[in-house]
Amino acid sequence: MPIHRDDDQSILKPVKRKDLLEVLAELQPLAEEDQFPEIDDMLLPERQGRQPTFPVDTNR
Numbered sequence: 001m002p003i004h005r006d007d008d009q010s011i012l013k014p015v016k017r018k019d020l021l022e023v024l025a026e027l028q029p030l031a032e033e034d035q036f037p038e039i040d041d042m043l044l045p046e047r048q049g050r051q052p053t054f055p056v057d058t059n060r
Contacts, residue, residue, distance in 0.1 A: 002013050 001015055004011050004013075
């Protein structure tokens, strides 16, 4: 916030904030080691006989 004096008064002027699209346009791409893995790479194999941990509506 810029501040300046006008005689015996201090003047505060707000700075224009950037909108989200301006901020995103200035971002650099992530480095290769910082890339997120593909979702399929993170899925665990299904276990046999494992029951769901949430109630299942069998009336559907």
